[in-house]
Amino acid sequence: MPSELLRVQNVTKTFGRGHSAVKALRGIHLHVPPGDIVLIMGPSGSGKTTLLTIAGGLLKPTTGEVMINGHNIVPMSETKLPTVRRDNIGFVFQSFNLLDSLTALENVEVALFLRGIKGVAAQKRATELLTRLGLRDRLHFRPNQLSGGEKQRVAVARALANDPKIILSDEPTANLDAKNGHDVMQLLCQIACQEHRGVVIVSHDSRLRSVAKRVITIEDGRLVREERGQHECTCTMKQHTFHTH
Numbered sequence: 001m002p003s004e005l006l007r008v009q010n011v012t013k014t015f016g017r018g019h020s021a022v023k024a025l026r027g028i029h030l031h032v033p034p035g036d037i038v039l040i041m042g043p044s045g046s047g048k049t050t051l052l053t054i055a056g057g058l059l060k061p062t063t064g065e066v067m068i069n070g071h072n073i074v075p076m077s078e079t080k081l082p083t084v085r086r087d088n089i090g091f092v093f094q095s096f097n098l099l100d101s102l103t104a105l106e107n108v109e110v111a112l113f114l115r116g117i118k119g120v121a122a123q124k125r126a127t128e129l130l131t132r133l134g135l136r137d138r139l140h141f142r143p144n145q146l147s148g149g150e151k152q153r154v155a156v157a158r159a160l161a162n163d164p165k166i167i168l169s170d171e172p173t174a175n176l177d178a179k180n181g182h183d184v185m186q187l188l189c190q191i192a193c194q195e196h197r198g199v200v201i202v203s204h205d206s207r208l209r210s211v212a213k214r215v216i217t218i219e220d221g222r223l224v225r226e227e228r229g230q231h232e233c234t235c236t237m238k239q240h241t242f243h244t245h
């Protein structure tokens with residue numbers, strides 16, 4: 001395993017050109033070793049989502065390098081990139097991106113199908129994940145029957161389905177009340193600590209400082225501050241058993 005799960009090196013991103021060009025990122029570095037929990041804070045429009053999307057291989061930077069678990073993804077072809085993403089990245093989108101015609105269970109199963117896990121094994125694992133996120137009674141509900149917080153938790157379960165090395169999460173607690181927000185953060189924290197994964201969270205929510213190991217602030221596409229987080233996390237709890245494959 002490389003010593004870093006994720007390395008973003010001197011990345012810039014400019015949207016558009018000429019007079020209407022927007023410099024969203026102006027030379028960003030981000031290194032995430034196994035077990036790290038990084039919180040990226042910054043005002044609206046500072047480039048947080050752009051950075052996370054580039055780090056997850058969903059958007060190409062204008063310049064710079066992105067290494068995902070040892071794979072140099074910027075020059076990588078669109079035929080190879082999805083496999084690197086599938087095997088390494090769990091993405092929790094701010095807007096959930098759940099499939100409206102599928103139930104909570106099926107939304108998580110879809111992620112497993114992509115990895116070749118089907119039938120009873122997929123159902124068992126999806127049920128375990130959703131149960132762990134407090135959705136045991138919502139397995140067969142469709143997104144339009146779920147609250148914002150419940151949809152968010154389905155999106156987290158889906159991101160964890162394939163045991164990703166790196167979990168990228170955009171505003172994970174935005175739609176959760178304090179208790180659910182705390183539970184989701186503890187889960188992400190345990191996964192990072194006990195399973196040596198990397199977690200990168202983008203948020204306005206300064207309560208998340210309490211679980212983060214590092215807090216990075218970006219403003220106008222530049223890193224302006226890096227601090228230690230409090231990292232109060234129940235990492236000593238016994239290892240949970242997500243692995244069914």
Ligand SMILES: Nc1ncnc2c1ncn2[C@@H]1O[C@H](COP(=O)(O)OP(=O)(O)O)[C@@H](O)[C@H]1O
Pocket residue numbers: 015016022023024042043044045046047048049050051
């Ligand atoms: N697809 C896009 N096209 C043009 N401009 C964009 C696009 N995505 C983001 N931007 C601009 O880049 C800047 C950073 O956006 P974003 O990364 O979404 O910020 P944040 O997540 O911190 O609110 C903003 O000025 C935004 O308007």
Ligand SMILES: [Mg+2]
Pocket residue numbers: 048049050
């Ligand atoms: Mg954003």
